[in-house]
Amino acid sequence: MGHTAQVSANVWIAAVSLAAWLWLLLCQGFFWRTDIRLPPRREPAVWPPVCVVVPARDEAAVLPSSLPSLLAQEYPGPAEIFLVDDGSSDGTGALARELADAHGGLPLTVASPGEPPAGWTGKLWAVRHGIALARAREPGYLLLTDADIAHAPDSLRELVAAAHGGGFDVVSQMARLRVESLWERLVVPAFVYFFAQLYPFRRIGAKGTRTAAAAGGCVLLRADAAERARIPDAIRHAVIDDVALARAVKGGGGRIWLGLAERVDSVRPYPRLHDLWRMVSRSAYAQLRHNPVVLLGTVIGLALVYLVPPVALVVGLVCGDTAAWVLGALAWLVMAGTYLPMLRHYRQPPWLAPLLPFTASLYLLMTVDSAVQHYRGRGAAWKGRTYARPDTVTDEQPL
Structure with missing residues (x-):
């Protein structure tokens, strides 16, 4: 009975992840398309300064x-x-x-x-x-x-x-x-x-x-x-x-x-992971408005959308749960498919697309690290400056 319940939970979680990816594919402004270039240009009669x-x-x-x-x-x-x-x-x-x-x-x-x-x-x-x-x-x-x-x-x-x-x-x-x-x-x-x-x-x-x-x-x-x-x-x-x-x-x-x-x-x-980590983590928690509830939701959402598909595929294959691995594979396939246009834009090989769950896990850790630095009182640090947390900023206007 316990095994059946576990398998059922795996299937449901994989199904929710696939549903999330289908929604992202069709209902999130076709974000994955990379054909958004400068709109039609019209030259002015007199070019402004x-x-x-x-x-x-x-x-x-x-x-x-x-x-x-x-x-x-x-x-x-x-x-x-x-x-x-x-x-x-x-x-x-x-x-x-x-x-x-x-x-x-x-x-x-x-x-x-x-x-x-x-x-x-x-x-x-x-x-x-x-x-x-x-x-x-x-x-x-x-x-x-x-x-x-x-x-x-x-x-x-x-x-x-x-x-x-x-x-x-x-x-x-x-x-x-x-x-x-x-x-x-x-x-x-x-x-x-x-x-x-x-x-x-x-x-x-x-x-x-x-x-x-x-x-x-x-x-x-x-x-x-x-x-x-x-x-x-x-x-x-x-x-x-x-x-x-x-x-x-x-x-x-x-x-x-x-x-x-x-x-x-x-x-x-x-060139190094450390450089990219600093670029992302310095502002990731600010993107979440320094809200721990939003942070928790973001972590859960990233895990559900990006990490569940490969995990469901592996667990389903190991446990012999056909429904779980098929759903996980389909979600992973949709994920990789939506990433391919961006890889083409950056002239990168398509085999990087299935690695998106790994990259997403890095971003998840960067976001958590950003929150940790915030609660240590370090705020956002960049090029030798550390900015105060929002709750310590005054509203003084410069003269």
Whole structure:
């Protein structure tokens, strides 16, 4: 009787996992499709001025591969770059000036805002300073881009044409991340896959939906929309600033769009598991709003959706439970099938698809580690700064 009950439980759990995957396949905004590219472009009669704001902290290692691509932008209207050196100790600001002198191209201004006040993340404090400098030029658009992002020569032109053609206040592209080391191949495509699962791109760009997200490496923002949404002041303490920015703009009635990029690339390497672990764990618990109940639900959900299928397959085969292993195999097959388009986007071999449960288990551990660090009082740590937990942040406004 006990054996029958155990087998029955295995079957039911596997059936729930398969049902979850069928729902994700058909009802979660077709998140697994990777054909979301820039919307139809329409060139404006007069190209508006654009200011590019680049927050940079200790980025000397990647600037030679990224900054020249911004300097070389082929934009028909006025454009200028503001690189904000956020307290770097590696000569980031001086190197940026040297690269501008060597490569020419768009005008570059290098500035430094000093240390951020309480309640501000360093990146958003730098963005605030860059936007303040840019407003003197009265830009129509602001391009917020990270210091490790390399752009194709027509990137700025295409972004502005897409925003103009679709009437978008935000046009953001998910830069193609580097996938060269073994760990990058295992973890990076899954990172984008999980992000799209959480924020289906089709829902973000659709009218009347509440789903909002952006990719911080490449965000074209209409200047008047930034003022209406009080960007970045309204989100000054956000660790996941790109999603917070998109929510602020969309919550104020703005239209936003997010999709995958083909010619916007991150040049930052994450060669070791430790590097990728830090990238994910520093903000994973913030994504869950520092809520232990949400954390528990996330852990259970990840286990049910990603770990149950291979476990049910193995247990079913060992115990001779045909229903359990068939259901587990079907769920695993659907999972791998939805992952294949993202692997193709990253030009990775299809045999990585069945390894998604292993990668998901890593993300589960990273999320738990993020919560542990939070409750140890370390908050989110990045490049030598540790940010206070949300309940310790004041609402003081900078002068």
